[in-house]
Amino acid sequence: MGETLHQEAGLLTPDDVKARREADDPHSPVVRFGADKPLRLDAGVDLRHLQVAYQTYGQPNADRTNAILVCHALTGDQHVASLNPVTGKPGWWETLVGPGKPIDTERFFIICANVLGGCMGTTGPSSTDPATGRPYGLEMPIVTIRDMVNAQAMLLDHLGIERLFCVAGGSMGGMQVLQWAASYPERVFCALPIATAARHSAQNIAFHEVGRQAVMADPDWCGGAYLAQGLAPHRGLAVARMAAHITYMSDQGLHRKFGRRLQDRVLPTFGFDADFQVESYLRHQGESFVQRFDANSYLYVTRAMDYFDLAADYDGVLANAFRGSKTRFCVASFTSDWLFTSADSRAIVHALNASGASVSYAEIESDKGHDAFLLEEPVLFDIARGFLDSAARAAGLPAAKVR
Amino acid sequence: MAFRDRVLDESAVRSQGGRVDLVVVAEMVAPGSRVLDVGSGDGELLDLLATTRGCDARGIELSREGVNAGVARGLAIVQGDADVDLAHYPDDSFDYVILSQTLQATRRPRWVLEQMLRIGRHAVVSFPNFGHWRSRIDILVNGRMPVTDNMPYAWYETPNIHFCTIRDFVGLVETVDARIERAVALDSSGHRVRVNLPWWVWNLLGEQAVFLLSRK
Secondary structure: OOOOOOOOOEEOOHHHHHHHHHHHOOOOOEEEOOOOOOEEOOOOOEEOOOEEEEEEEOOOOOOOOOEEEEEOOOOOOOOOOOOOOOOOOOOOOOOOEEOOOOEEOOOOEEEEEOOOOOOOOOOOOOOEOOOOOOEOHHHOOOOOHHHHHHHHHHHHHHHOOOOEEEEEEEOHHHHHHHHHHHHOHHHEEEEEEEOOOOEOOHHHHHHHHHHHHHHHHOHHHHHHOHHHHOEEOHHHHHHHHHHHHHHHOOHHHHHHHOOOOEOOOOOOOOOOOOOEHHHHHHHHHHHHHHOOOOHHHHHHHHHHHHOOEHHHHHOOOHHHHOOOOOOEEEEEEEOOOOOOOHHHHHHHHHHHHHHOOEEEEEEEOOOOHHHHHHOOOHHHHHHHHHHHHHHHHHOOOOOOOOO | OOOOOOOOOHHHHHHOOOOHHHHHHHHHOOOOOEEEEEOOOOOHHHHHHHHHHOOEEEEEEOOHHHHHHHHHOOOEEEEOOHHHHHHHOOOOOEEEEEEEOOHHHOOOHHHHHHHHHHHEEEEEEEEEEOOOHHHHHHHHHHOOOOOOOOOOOOOOOOOOOOOEOHHHHHHHHHHOOEEEEEEEEEOOOOOEOOOOOOHHHHHHHOOEEEEEEEEO
């Protein structure tokens, strides 16, 4: 591996073209809303010609009461439990979603939509603006977590799902879960927000700003208009991803995985090659990320997280967001997660207690940091299964098959 | 939550060596009420309350293992510390707040009891009685801290940092200005000590005590 991140910066690779194609014509179902059905954004403007790309797994029951909406995180997508068409890798939450898994595709009808502002087929900055025939780029209005949720609600209306049995998600997905429970309490029977917060912390905003500055400092960003130039700010986006990736892991986790071990060498090179395994790993993370993710999307979606402060819409009192809620909640956090800490989850739990809502909260021991919610964590699986099974009983849904 | 065909049967539980104190606690709780169990362990009492009394029963538990086991069973349990987290519950948010075999492990028993009576209209407290004759003999004759089935820890590793006797507890109830609605003492075989005996007899014979309190 050379001294810099990228062999040749800027020019679009075949993978870029493949990923770029997903923005308008994804490998998954899409709903295209006409100009007569605009999405009113928090930014105060109407987004016309909204397109929402989604995946479903399992079958709806006769009453359409068994739907689970899975909300994805910052760089996730709708391919929860099926091959990703860009990377060719398995779905990002196959640990939790699948036949016989806690989010059981044999019992539930699972829906996951690419978020508003994303780059996998739901309207975002890399989508083609039907008004101009060019990618939106920075012409795309700023979106919020609530806008994402409202777009999902339009999708559910289209699919004829009046009421969700459950909304589940981790990290930014968990923010959407909380927003769902606050905005549409009557549409959510139970909610599973994992490793998340009711507001983005100053520290997390700061990390996001570093990432955005890395993207914008890359000359190939072209003031946001790189697609029109046939370029992409790979170097900047890769640095953003590398920095972010550190925040997804814990000190202990990094140490366990890499320690101070050298990469394919016995002695340091006394240069700036990736001598250490941890450097090599981060470079790889950065490089593979830029092949699948749009840089402007990264700016928009991180911004949406920064703006998230659920209590702010309820006179600064988070409990007011859940007042009178009949939704059952199960909140989970991980001990070594320093991005979305247990204290953040406790704040949610305290607000839910204060509002009288039914809530379970588990702090799960793990050294895998924030990423733990995506990884093999049997305690999380047991908790999710127990919570969903008991909620399904209360909702009158059939019990799980004995396996 | 619907009843699930279970009834409280104290003598059956006693003969099977089960937790009679939990039955006594559950029996003090009105059917269908909203209950918060502080220190809910693995959720045995929550399950009993839900299945035999049709309660909306929720728990707080300090140990992650207890919470994980309970939530995996579908119970509504929050991982938290009673000594801190009770402050976050609003006034009158439950009909009953229960402290089952946990009072002696709290850092601030008085504060916890006051919080319970603020959050719930009733408080139910069960605890091992340090004034039981066997404890007294251990100290008086053997000169050792008592170690029994109910209090199985050596003094240097016990989580129980605030032991009290029945008399002591009645004193605390007076201090926080609460009313005793009912009290039950269980002897070492799990039988109830006769009601019409004076406090000092209860304090000798009761190995465990269960109190139902309310605000004055």
